[in-house]
Amino acid sequence: xxxxxxxxxxxxxxxxxxxxxxxxxxxxxxxxxxxxxxxxxxxxxxxxxxxxxxxxxxxxxxxxxxxxxxxxxxxxxxxxxxxxxxxxxxxxxxxxxxxxxxxxxxxxxxxxxxxxxxxxxxxxxxxxxxxxxxxxxxxxxxxxxxxxxxxxxxxxxxxxxxxxxxxxxxxxxxxxxxxxxxxxxxxxxxxxxxxxxxxxxxxxxxxxxxxxxxxxxxxxxxxxxxxxxxxxxxxxxxxxxxxxxxxxxxxxxxxxxxxxxxxxxxxxxxxxxxxxxxxxxxxxxxxxxxxxxxxxxxxxxxxxxxxxxxxxxxxxxxxxxxxxxxxxxxxxxxxxxxxxxxxxxxxxxxxxxxxxxxxxxxxxxxxxxxxxxxxxxxxxxxxxxxxxxxxxxx
Amino acid sequence: xxxxxxxxxxxxxxxxxxxxxxxxxxxxxxxxxxxxxxxxxxxxxxxxxxxxxxxxxxxxxxxxxxxxxxxxxxxxxxxxxxxxxxxxxxxx
Numbered sequence: 001x002x003x004x005x006x007x008x009x010x011x012x013x014x015x016x017x018x019x020x021x022x023x024x025x026x027x028x029x030x031x032x033x034x035x036x037x038x039x040x041x042x043x044x045x046x047x048x049x050x051x052x053x054x055x056x057x058x059x060x061x062x063x064x065x066x067x068x069x070x071x072x073x074x075x076x077x078x079x080x081x082x083x084x085x086x087x088x089x090x091x092x093x094x095x096x097x098x099x100x101x102x103x104x105x106x107x108x109x110x111x112x113x114x115x116x117x118x119x120x121x122x123x124x125x126x127x128x129x130x131x132x133x134x135x136x137x138x139x140x141x142x143x144x145x146x147x148x149x150x151x152x153x154x155x156x157x158x159x160x161x162x163x164x165x166x167x168x169x170x171x172x173x174x175x176x177x178x179x180x181x182x183x184x185x186x187x188x189x190x191x192x193x194x195x196x197x198x199x200x201x202x203x204x205x206x207x208x209x210x211x212x213x214x215x216x217x218x219x220x221x222x223x224x225x226x227x228x229x230x231x232x233x234x235x236x237x238x239x240x241x242x243x244x245x246x247x248x249x250x251x252x253x254x255x256x257x258x259x260x261x262x263x264x265x266x267x268x269x270x271x272x273x274x275x276x277x278x279x280x281x282x283x284x285x286x287x288x289x290x291x292x293x294x295x296x297x298x299x300x301x302x303x304x305x306x307x308x309x310x311x312x313x314x315x316x317x318x319x320x321x322x323x324x325x326x327x328x329x330x331x332x333x334x335x336x337x338x339x340x341x342x343x344x345x346x347x348x349x350x351x352x353x354x355x356x357x358x359x360x361x362x363x364x365x366x367x368x369x370x371x372x373x374x375x376x377x378x379x380x381x382x383x384x385x386x387x388x389x390x391x392x393x394x
Numbered sequence: 395x396x397x398x399x400x401x402x403x404x405x406x407x408x409x410x411x412x413x414x415x416x417x418x419x420x421x422x423x424x425x426x427x428x429x430x431x432x433x434x435x436x437x438x439x440x441x442x443x444x445x446x447x448x449x450x451x452x453x454x455x456x457x458x459x460x461x462x463x464x465x466x467x468x469x470x471x472x473x474x475x476x477x478x479x480x481x482x483x484x485x486x
Contacts, residue, residue: 218442220438220439220440220441220442221442229433229437229438229439230437230438230440231436231437231438232438232440233415233438233440234440234442234465278412278413279396279413279447279463280413280415280416280438280440280445280447280465281465281466281468282442282465282466283465283466283467283468287395287396287408288395289395289408289409322435322436378432378435378436378437379428379429379432379433381432
């Protein structure tokens with residue numbers, strides 16, 4: 001699918017991190033801006049971090065116009081991604097149903113739906129009967145602990161195959177001449193007169209005119225090497241997969257009350273996740289009670305799944321900003337740029353984030369979609385406080 | 395599940411506690427710049443390795459205290475003794 005080249009001594013642009021964001025950035029640098037003298041260095045294997053450790057949801061149901069515009073662009077890019085990359089990323093727009101379990105929650109959902117419609121994003125309020133028709137397995141009886149009162153549908157939301165997104169971008173970038181260097185870990189940066197000039201890696205020194213960091217949960221560790229601090233906390237976010245079942249869930253289901261998101265994969269497994277672990281961690285494994293709570297939430301909504309066995313679970317290290325919005329910006333070192341803070345929803349942002357980061361690396365300024373996602377917004381108080389970033393909690 | 399060593403109650407399961415984040419020194423608000431104050435509010439060491447952090451024994455004695463934790467291995471040890479807390483040697 002891609003070459004395993006020997007690293008050259010120098011590149012025009014070097015990207016640290018071979019996950020979805022790093023690979024997409026390399027692809028768009030080559031495709032949109034003709035910058036093909038590019039290398040992506042990855043300490044492990046491609047897509048082995050959060051790109052391969054999420055629940056593959058793609059949506060643009062954000063509240064603020066700034067985020068809605070950014071994530072809608074990313075979703076639109078996903079719609080033609082298989083064609084663009086000539087690689088099937090299995091994007092399936094099966095829609096997202098968010099359920100409300102109290103009139104108060106329904107009020108908040110109505111507000112969210114209004115905001116989304118004003119932002120030009122599809123959203124449709126659902127009645128209790130609509131939920132019954134869409135989700136026959138959902139417990140709507142009077143015995144249910146929480147009574148469903150309605151919800152909303154974000155019909156353009158969907159899922160894609162996460163590995164395929166990483167592989168598709170890697171293959172397409174490689175075809176443009178981008179060098180993808182796996183098992184190549186960054187160990188430090190080299191700078192002179194406040195300008196970055198290269199990196200020290202486990203494969204030796206590599207010079208670069210411009211360097212982009214896209215390492216999700218390890219952003220702080222890499223920023224430390226370059227001598228600047230970030231408003232990032234790294235937490236574990238866990239998810240789990242059931243044994244394969246016959247088709248029973250045709251949409252993605254979310255519940256804010258239960259902090260639950262679940263969908264059924266093409267293989268028939270239920271892919272579900274819940275709240276993140278509460279303390280900072282780089283361990284890529286979380287606490288058992290977090291899984292237990294997420295499983296209980298799943299059973300509150302779908303009691304009929306109580307005998308279903310879980311097959312495996314995993315944890316990713318997510319990079320959380322205080323306002324849950326990303327950072328795509330320059331750093332205090334000239335020529336060094338960072339894309340971070342994708343938090344619990346970085347997968348859906350891969351094409352959009354990649355395009356905006358490529359624009360920044362090519363032109364030394366962000367495009368119109370990412371202008372607000374600066375590092376200095378925190379000292380100005382210009383936060384983009386996206387409670388909706390997780391899609392479930394407000 | 396982590397075992398958190400509460401200086402007052404001894405080691406208890408993580409579910410009794412709420413993490414309150416790494417220990418960050420608070421600058422003097424009267425003389426610090428907006429930039430410094432924002433750094434205090436938002437920037438974090440976010441260490442990959444041993445760090446000092448606050449935990450609150452929410453479903454226990456409700457005290458706030460500091461522990462040391464390795465964010466890579468989740469190994470936990472007590473910090474310096476808290477004034478008024480049970481001495482570990484006396485408990486044994």
